[in-house]
Amino acid sequence: MKKLVKFLIFIFVGLLFFIFLFLVFVSSQRSSAKIEAVGRGTLNGALTLDQNWTPSLRDKMNHISFGSRLLPYSWFLHLELPESQSLFREDQHLEKLGFIPAQASLHNPDALAIGLAIDQQQEGQADEPWLGLTCAACHSAELRYQGQRIYIDGAPAKIDFQAFENTLLRSLSALLEDEEKFQRFVKGTAVSDANNLRLAVQARETFLTARASMNKTAVAYGHGRLDAFGQIFNAVSVEALGIEGNARSPNAPVDFPVLWDASHLDVVQWNGSASNVEPGPLGQNVTTALAVYGSIELQNQSGLGYDSSVRLATLGEIQSNYYLLTSPQWPQDILGEINPEKAARGEAIYRANCLSCHTLVDNSDAYRKIKTTLVPQSQVGTDPLMASNFVEAESQTGILEGRKMLAGLAGEKFSETARSFDIVVHAASGVMAKKPVTTLLAVLKEWQDQYPTASGPLAKNYKARPLNGLWASAPYLHNGSVPTLFHLLSSPQDRPQVFYIGNLDFDPRYFGLQLSELRAQSVSEFDTRLPGNSNTGHEFGVHLSDADKWDLIEYIKTL
Numbered sequence: 001m002k003k004l005v006k007f008l009i010f011i012f013v014g015l016l017f018f019i020f021l022f023l024v025f026v027s028s029q030r031s032s033a034k035i036e037a038v039g040r041g042t043l044n045g046a047l048t049l050d051q052n053w054t055p056s057l058r059d060k061m062n063h064i065s066f067g068s069r070l071l072p073y074s075w076f077l078h079l080e081l082p083e084s085q086s087l088f089r090e091d092q093h094l095e096k097l098g099f100i101p102a103q104a105s106l107h108n109p110d111a112l113a114i115g116l117a118i119d120q121q122q123e124g125q126a127d128e129p130w131l132g133l134t135c136a137a138c139h140s141a142e143l144r145y146q147g148q149r150i151y152i153d154g155a156p157a158k159i160d161f162q163a164f165e166n167t168l169l170r171s172l173s174a175l176l177e178d179e180e181k182f183q184r185f186v187k188g189t190a191v192s193d194a195n196n197l198r199l200a201v202q203a204r205e206t207f208l209t210a211r212a213s214m215n216k217t218a219v220a221y222g223h224g225r226l227d228a229f230g231q232i233f234n235a236v237s238v239e240a241l242g243i244e245g246n247a248r249s250p251n252a253p254v255d256f257p258v259l260w261d262a263s264h265l266d267v268v269q270w271n272g273s274a275s276n277v278e279p280g281p282l283g284q285n286v287t288t289a290l291a292v293y294g295s296i297e298l299q300n301q302s303g304l305g306y307d308s309s310v311r312l313a314t315l316g317e318i319q320s321n322y323y324l325l326t327s328p329q330w331p332q333d334i335l336g337e338i339n340p341e342k343a344a345r346g347e348a349i350y351r352a353n354c355l356s357c358h359t360l361v362d363n364s365d366a367y368r369k370i371k372t373t374l375v376p377q378s379q380v381g382t383d384p385l386m387a388s389n390f391v392e393a394e395s396q397t398g399i400l401e402g403r404k405m406l407a408g409l410a411g412e413k414f415s416e417t418a419r420s421f422d423i424v425v426h427a428a429s430g431v432m433a434k435k436p437v438t439t440l441l442a443v444l445k446e447w448q449d450q451y452p453t454a455s456g457p458l459a460k461n462y463k464a465r466p467l468n469g470l471w472a473s474a475p476y477l478h479n480g481s482v483p484t485l486f487h488l489l490s491s492p493q494d495r496p497q498v499f500y501i502g503n504l505d506f507d508p509r510y511f512g513l514q515l516s517e518l519r520a521q522s523v524s525e526f527d528t529r530l531p532g533n534s535n536t537g538h539e540f541g542v543h544l545s546d547a548d549k550w551d552l553i554e555y556i557k558t559l
Contacts, residue, residue: 035326035366044103046142046149049328051260053153053321056106061136061153061321063107065117066285067310068132070168070293071204073118076131077110078188080181081167082174088167089113096522097167098159098223098502100142100151114140115157119309133292135318138226138256143472143506148334150506152472154259154325156480158224158502160524162217169212172205214238214247219531222524223502225253225480229269229390232291233420236427237395240290240298246395248420252386252532255480258473260327261361261466263319264370266451270478271387272374272463273421275453278443279432285315286428296427299399305407305434306427312435316442323448326363327469330557335471335508338557346555349548353541357464360559371451374461381537383479387460393420400426407433421458468559474512475501481528481535484512485556489549492536501526511553 041048041055053061071079079088086093089112091101099113115137119130141155175182176198183194191197214234221227230250237246254270263281268274274284289310290296296308332338357373377387397414405411405422407429414426432439462478476482484507487495496515502523505514528535541552 035364043151044101046151047331047334048151048153049331050326051153051328052324052326057321057324058153059105060107061318062102062114062134062140063105063112063117063136064134064314064318065119065132065311066134066289066314066318067119067294067308068117068134068289068292069119069130069295069309070133071131072127072200073129073131074189074191075185075201076116078185079168079171080174080184082170085181085184088171097164098157098522099137100140100157115159119311135259135322139259141472142504144504145335145506145508150331150334152328154262154322155328155469155472156224156256156258158504160221160223160502161226162221165208165212169205169208172201172208175201176205211239214244215250217249217251217253219251219533220524221253222526223522224475225255225501227251227253227386227389228288228291229386230393232287232424233393233395235291235294236287236296236298236424237420240296240427241395241398241400241423242299243396243398246420248389248393248395252383252389252479254386254478255473255475258327258465258469259322260325260469261368261370263323263446263448264361264368264450265465266369266371266453267374267463270463271390272372272461273390273458276450277452278447279439281319281446282312282315282432282439282442283425283428285319286310286312286431287424289315290427290431296431298427298430303434304409304436305432306430307434308431310431312432312438312442313445316445319446323446324366327361327559328472329469330471335506339554342551342554343558344555345548346551346553347558349544349552350555353544353552354467357540358467361466361468363468367449369449369451370466372466373464374459375464377460377462380462381539382462382477383481383532383534383537384460385532386478387462390421391458391460394418395420395423397423405429409433419458466559467556470556470559471506471508471511474506475499475526476512477535477538479533481526481533482512483515484510485553486510486549487512488538489541489544489552491542492539495528495535497529497535498525498527500524511556 035052038050038052038054040050076089081088094113102108102111102114104111115133117132117134119132137159138157139154141152141157143150175185186194186197215231227250234247262268265276268276274280294309296306298306361370362368377384394417397418400414401416402413404413405426476488482488482495483499499515500523503513507514527533
């Protein structure tokens with residue numbers, strides 16, 4: 001039997017190798033394709049820009065499920081807020097949390113906010129549809145200027161992830177504490193057995209309570225930020241492994257990164273820790289699905305790999321569609337015309353001061369390959385917490401001790417403790433190994449030629465990404481600690497110590513968020529003096545004269 005298993009593994013690996021050679025050949029035959037203009041449009045009254053997505057593709061990407069399962073779908077439709085009879089899902093409430101309302105459509109029949117998705121039953125499942133999140137929840141944004149709303153695909157969202165989770169948990173608790181509220185819930189969901197429903201609500205409340213406890217932080221994320229790595233590490237090493245002692249506070253939130261060009265880069269993530277050479281992209285997207293309410297059965301392994309809720313085929317489709325996405329061009333008719341003379345001077349300044357790290361991108365090349373620059377944290381001087389947490393996180397391996405790191409098939413065996421990153425890699429590779437044919441088809445769906453990356457020890461680096469579409473991605477630095485580009489070009493002591501995030505109003509002069517002393521319900525305070533929030537570092541360009549800074553900003557508008 002063991003010989004048969006080894007033979008089948010050999011055949012599978014050989015098949016993958018030959019497919020890889022075929023893909024390399026196909027890639028070498030490609031010409032430099034040009035992207036056709038899609039044109040502007042509207043989405044719920046907001047202007048959409050030409051980013052190479054059709055309206056139908058945008059609708060699908062805004063509501064496609066990759067296996068995130070937060071609540072049964074009927075629960076979410078009828079769940080009330082804790083202090084009132086208003087529904088949790090109502091636009092007025094979700095807008096305060098940073099979500100963007102949406103109208104009913106083919107892929108969104110109940111007019112859920114952008115980024116919310118229906119997860120239908122998969123083969124072999126008998127339960128009802130669930131509600132989950134999808135990529136657009138964290139990677140789509142709306143900006144406003146003089147009454148005009150602009151919707152941007154792949155831009156950093158402004159959702160308050162912690163407030164969303166906490167309010168959801170309080171809403172479930174209120175169901176169990178308020179009998180009238182619970183009876184309305186029973187009626188709305190049309191459940192025949194109220195007692196079983198109560199038990200199910202209690203079970204989900206217990207799950208979310210445990211998740212809130214393990215992901216508790218001393219400093220709130222606020223709008224537009226999330227410690228994705230910290231939450232991924234906890235989802236696998238604590239939830240999936242069942243080891244509470246592995247919990248580590250995910251206390252290094254980062255700004256949601258832009259997704260245009262992400263699948264063209266050689267490495268992704270703010271610290272450049274993930275290679276874009278296949279099957280790397282599929283693996284890292286599996287970890288995202290697991291962190292955002294996906295499930296994996298590490299405890300009850302049956303056969304090769306691990307059962308999970310992750311939709312591998314959908315992840316392949318999502319990755320391939322983001323490969324199409326281009327950065328948004330500065331809308332001169334709305335935000336103001338670009339001065340060509342200033343921009344020309346700014347280009348020379350950019351090439352002398354910025355180009356060595358922030359490469360230029362040709363949006364018209366459909367198969368563009370982009371090599372990023374990884375800068376040691378000690379050199380760039382920005383907040384070190386995210387880079388340090390990633391490298392230093394370790395966990396007890398529990399039931400994984402003795403298993404090989406890559407899906408139990410290859411790599412070194414786990415000892416009693418391991419890097420949390422390695423445990424996550426094991427889980428992701430196990431999810432893919434469970435469904436080898438689906439995995440292979442997903443890789444084929446999303447495969448693109450990339451610059452290779454050198455493998456080596458994890459380092460405390462930050463990635464310098466291309467700056468095309470920078471105007472649509474404020475605030476700046478990896479942790480979102482600087483509200484405008486002008487302030488980023490200023491000395492750290494001249495950058496705002498406290499400002500508010502969640503504000504959608506754009507400042508075209510200072511190139512970023514409009515600063516306001518007024519605090520509204522839909523924004524949160526960002527105090528740069530708190531741990532993980534430092535706005536120091538990246539002093540490149542600080543030495544420039546004010547005139548040169550304005551010229552540089554004018555040029556960056558053209559990217």
